Amino acid sequence: MKVLDFTNSVVIITAIVFVPISAIESLDLSFVNKGFKKQNSSNVIDRLAATARVITAITLHNGLSDKSISVDDVIAELLNFEPHELKSLKTVDEKAVENFLTKLADFKLVDVVTVDAARTLGNMYKFKEMWSQIGDTIEFPNDAAYKQLDNIKSLKVSGLEKLDFKPAIDALNQSILTDTNVAELKKHLNSITTKIESTKGTDDIDGFINTLNQLKPLQYIHQIFTIYGEREYFTSIRPGAPDGLVQEFGELKDLVRLSKSSPLDSLAKLVSSRFVHHPINRMHTSGFINGYKDLNSLSVDEGNAWLFNSTMLRNMAGIHQLSQTTPLLKKLDEAWNEMFSLKQYKSIQDVASLQKSLLSITDVPSWADVEKFTNDVKTCANAPDQGQYIRNFKDISENTNILFKKLTTIRGALQSVEKLKTDYIPKLATSTSIETIVKLRELVMKLENDVKVLLVGKSVVEVDMQTAGSDIITGFKKQFSSNIASFNCIRDIKSRFGEVTLSAMSLVQIREMKEGAKVTKDVNDALAGASKSLKSLTEIRSTFQALKVQSIDDKAILNALKNVSRPFGEAVTALVLGKNLMSKSSDFEMFVRNGYLVEGEVDEHVAVNFRDTFGNTWGDFVKTTENIKTLFTALAELVGKIEGSEKSKMEDVGSLFTDLPNLVDVDLLTDDRLNAVELFENIKPTNEQRQLLDNFKTNLLELSKLDLKFSRFQKSLNSMSDTIDKLVVMMSGISSQVTATTSGGAAVxxxxxxxxxxxxxxxxxxxxxxxxxxxxxxxxxxxxxxxxDDIEMGKEKEQLVKTDEEKKEREQKNKKSKGKKRSFFGKRLVWKQRSKKPNQKCAAVAQTPPPPNQTATASKSTETAAPSGSGTNNAASTGNKTNGDPVKTVENEKKKGADKDGKTGETDKAAATTTGDTTKAGGSTIPNKTEVPADDKNDIILYDFVAKYPRYGVVKPKSFPNAEAKRRWINDALDKINKVWKADREERERNRDPSTLSSDTSTHNGLTEEEANMSLVSEQLKIKYMGKPGENLHEGIPEEEHIDRNADPTRDDPAEEFSEKGKK
Structure with missing residues (x-):
């Protein structure tokens, strides 16, 4: 089986599959077996992405054509929205929502007597959730490993506060490094590395971290024991609480009923999508990784150099038509971005969370149901409270988090130091590249931030892990076996557990929302704006339906493409998103550092009661950090394996998708951590703390817009090798099928x-x-x-005899002067006659003198028909006046041809000008300046480019009066584009800064991908309209075809004086 490379893979899919089968037999497939030139391996993922876009565009085009794909579903996916959610949003009953919000605003809560009852019952729901998550997975370390944590106190972290990074960073900020600068810089860097290395000593940092990992369930253990201790409330409920709770449950019934007719989850998803990325299941648009923004890339894919070179694209119906929908989709997307505020986002999230709880309630419980549930809890809860250990569990859990983040920071700092010692300090010199200097500076700044994390809050040597009383940890299952049994019993209660606990939780949420201001107003405003914006969906739908699409006749080919489109697109999505995510590693490092600093401020400067509230809302930041690290490690392996490959053929790339790492999901807990930041802001933090909180919130919101859910791509990645094999086999089969059809001899x-x-x-x-x-x-x-013609020539011969004597007299007078010129031009003209082999028919007739009434006209027309650019015609017009001239036969032959057509040389030239024949008028090229040639693909690409980018100052007229006007406009347009590019390059050179050099993502000398493609097109336009280098632009004849041009200059050569050369 012949192997298809990337170029031919995309082209053959685009060109073959997207035309009717009846048209395939005319295609030229000679390029299929050609491999493309070896390019930078960094383009492998880009070429895979282009292939995915083309496959998706083809299947999408045909699905829209045969109505097998819903237009509304496509619109939703391109806007990064689940289709059912968009449909739900369009059908929201605004009146029902208004009624729900009115009832929520008017909800009557009884006095505070019900607060504790509702909170305690609601906490039982949290109890069940937490124990279900960790109860069967607890594996605490053994006693020996746990007591090893005491050795952490021997780490030598004292003196880190004296490390000064400023001299090194200042030196690295200099534009030029002298020998003195290099020596000083090495001295500072060596001092930093020595101090950081000394912190480790002989201790096993990785061993400490592994042990701390095993202690992570403690953060849930202390909460579970705390809630378990609250069961005593069920035996001594405050007077009035039952009646108040029943009354509130009665109010809740109306709210449950109204929530079922006015779900706001779709509105919440729309608003939150402006701040948090929501991964969707792309059924039809998996190749469009960035949604509608990728539609514009289809025109680039068609005009790309490695796609454009294929003649098969001429038969493509035009997948770029999909980009016609981009402006409307972009307008709607940008309107949503401007419409919703962060405040509205938080309000709608609160209401949507409440509705989620309400919709889970099938029937609001009665007080009898509550009593039945509390009795079941009391029956299960026969183990002691263990209240004396709750504080121990909490302290050890908090200290575990402190040690974990500081030890992982030390480990990262030691890795950075090792890189400094091996990759940078020994190679540092005055000739070190700017790129290396930038990377070195980033590494030093990272070390500075690591030291800040180590210094904030408790020092690692001050943290007490209570190893003396390690039994409660290492012997947890044995010592608390009765509690574990009670926890399992409560988890398995069936008596309306959900209805009772969720109803109580809903009451707590309603109380909190009523304390907030303008929640209902925020929801109403958001709903009104969303409803108004959705009216544009009608216009977007019409644009899709108006697309002129050519469907595929062969359903087998279409089904084969459908089968590979989604898995191929999902696997490529993982690669592209992973590559983009890795480019933001510094942003994630900043997020982790700021998060640790916020935790340090809470641990050191905030009251204990607030620490508990903050911690419960903030969540497990250590777990988030570990997931980020795990994901980046896996992505580095995956992307590096594909991107770093030298493979250039599709089949070879398929073999790379083996032994792939497992990808995980990262949840930044955006909502919870925004709420925790708000709690911190409400206790009047210092200016430094407020700045830290602002930085963390900004960083959190930026990263929350990224797609961090990668586990859903694992299946498609693991099967990518098989998917590519199927794709290659399918395209090879199409190629063989087309070849058999065009050969005419194969059996069908x-x-x-x-x-x-x-x-x-x-x-x-x-x-x-x-x-x-x-x-x-x-x-x-x-x-x-x-x-x-023979009859006419006989008549002409009689007339020519009459004037023969007059002609001889004129020739005799000029014989001497003409002889010299003839010797000069004769050689050239005879050479051309011999090489061109002109028709010699009726030469004898042409030698007869012209009739008297045509002599003047013939002479004049002969001189007129020879433009100054044609030395051949000059010689001919001179030579035909001399008898016996070796070139006279040729001139007479030309004259005869003119007479035979009934035209003089002058009329020939006029005819050539009218008809566009560039071979008339004495043999010189006459460009047609009246007929405007049809636009080809390069012309259209140029028109679209200048229309898309008005910064070039080029405006295309509606039409061109003639070909010369079109040529001049294209020449001016290309000059203006090149001037802008040149100015851009000069501006970048003037503003070059080492800190921004590494962020340059261009791979085309500062041009974008589209501009780079335009550069290739401009070269082809220059060749078409201005000619190739080394070509005579006036005549359109290459220099090497000019007869004896290099030997003797003629009137074609303006640099030479013709008369002087003739005399010599």
Whole structure:
């Protein structure tokens, strides 16, 4: 089986599959077996992405054409929205929502007597959730490993506060490093590395971290024991609480009923999508990784150098048509971005969370249901409270988090130091590249931030892990076996557990929302704006339906593409998103550092009661950090494996998708951490703390817009090798099928193809018959014309004899001067005559002198027909005046041809100008300046480019009056574009800064991908309209074809004086 490379893979999919089968037989597939030139391996992922876009565009085009794909579903996916959510949003009953919000605003809460009852019952729901998550997975370290944590106190972290990074960073900020600068910089860097290395000593940092990992469930253990201790409330409920709770449950019934007719989850998803990325299941648009923004790339894919070179693209129906929908989709997306505020986002999230709880309640419980549930809890809860250990669990859990983040920071700092010692300090010199200096500076700044994390809050040597009383940790399952049994019993209660606990939780949420201001107003405003914006969906739908699409006749090919489109697109999505995510590693490092600093401020400067509230809202930041690290490690392996490959063929790349790492999901807990930041802001933090909180919130919101859910791509990645194999086999089969059809000798099994073949044969026979009849008819016309010409030439001969004597007298007078010129031009003219082999028919007749009444006209026309650019015609016009001249035969031949057509040289030139024939008028090229040639693909690409980018100052006229006007406009347009690019390059050189050099993502000398493609097109336009280098632009004749041009200058050569050369 022949292997298809990336270029041909995309082209063959685009060109073959997207045209009707009846048109395939005319395609030229000679390029299929050609490999493309070896390019930078960094383009592998880009080429895979282009392939995915093309495959998706083809299947999408055909699905829209045969109505198998819903237009509304496509619109939703391109806007990064689940189709069912968009449909739900369009059908929201605004009146029902208004009624729900009115009821929520008017909800009557009884006095505070119900607060504790509702909170305690609601906490039982949290209890069940937490124990279900960790109860069967607890594996605490053994006693020996746990007591090893005492050795952490021997780490030598004292003196880190004295490390000064400023001199090193200042030196690295200099534009030029002298020998003195290099020596000082090495001194500072060595001092930093020595101090950081000394912190480790002989201790096993990785061993400490592994042990701390095993202690992570403690953060849930202390909460579970705390809630378990609250069960005592059920035996001593405050007077009035039952009646108040029943009354509130009665109010809740109306709210549950109204929530079912006014779900706001789709509105919440829309608003939150402006701040948090929501991964969706792309059924039809998996190749469009960035949604509608990728539609514009389709025109680039068509015009790309490695796609554009294929003649098969001429038969493509035009996948770029999908980009016609981009402006409307972009307008709607940007309107949503401007419409919703962060405040509205938080309000809608609160209401949507409440509705989620309400919709889970099938029937609001009665007080009898509450009593039944509390009795079941009391029956299960026969183990002691263990209240004396709750504080121990909490302290050890908090200290575990402190040690974990500081030890992982030390480990990262030691890795950075090792890189400094091996990759940078020994190689540092005055000749070190700017790129290396930038990377070195980033590494030093990272070390500075690591030291800040180590210094904030408790020092690692001050943290007490209570190893003396390690039994409660290492012997947890044995010592608390009775509690574990009670926890399991409560988890398995069936008596309306959900209805009772969720109803109580809903009451707590309603109380909190009523304390907030303008929640209902925020929701109403957001709903009104969303409803108004959705009216544009009608216009977007019409644009999709108006697309002129050519469907595929062969369903087998279409089904084969559908089968590979989604898994191929998902696997490529993982690669592209992973590559983009890795480019933001510094942003994630900043997020982790700021998060640790916020935790440090809470641990050190905030009251204990607030620490508990903050911690419960903030969540497990250590777990988030570990997930980020795990994801980046896996992505580095995956992307590096594909991107770093030298493979250039599709089949070879498929072999790379083996032994792939497991990808995980990262949840930044955006909502919870925004709420925790708000809690911190409410206790009046210092200016430094407020700045830290602002930085963290900004960083959190930026990263929350990224897609961090990668586990859903694992299946498609693991099967990518098979997917590519299927794609290669499918395209090879199409190639073989087309080759067999065009050869005419292969057997075709399909009855449909037999039908097409026989009809094609009949059509070919009919065309041949028509051609033969046409040829016979033309021959008769030519014979008749030659007979008439012979009669006319006889008459002309009689007239020419009369003027022969006059001509001889003129020739005798000029014989001497003309002889010299003849010697100069004769050599060139005879050479051209010999190489061109002109027709010598009727030369004898042409040698006869012209009649008296035509002499002046002939002479004048001969001189006129020879432009200054044609040395041949100059020689001919001179040589025909001398008898016996070796070139006279040629001149007379030309004259005869002119007379035979009934035209003089002047009329020939006029005819050539009118008809566009550039071979008339004495043999020189006459460009047609009246007929405007049709636009080809390069012309259209240029028109679209200048229309898309008005910064170039080029405006295309509606039409061109003639070809010369079009040529001049294109020349001016290309000059203006190149001037802008040149100015951009000069501006970048003037503003070059080492800190921004590494962020340059361009790989085309500062041009974008689209501008780089335009650069290739401009070269082809220059060749088309201005000619190739080394070409005579006036005549359109390459220099090497000019007869004796280099030997003797003629009137074509303005640099030489013709008369002086003639005299010599």
């Amino acid at each position: 099994e399909s009855e449909g193809y037999k039908f097409v073949w026989w009809h094609g044969a009949l059509l070919f026979f009919f065309i041949c018959c028509c051609f033969l009849i046409f040829c016979c008819f033309c021959c008769e016309i030519v014979d008749y014309k030659e007979e008439n």
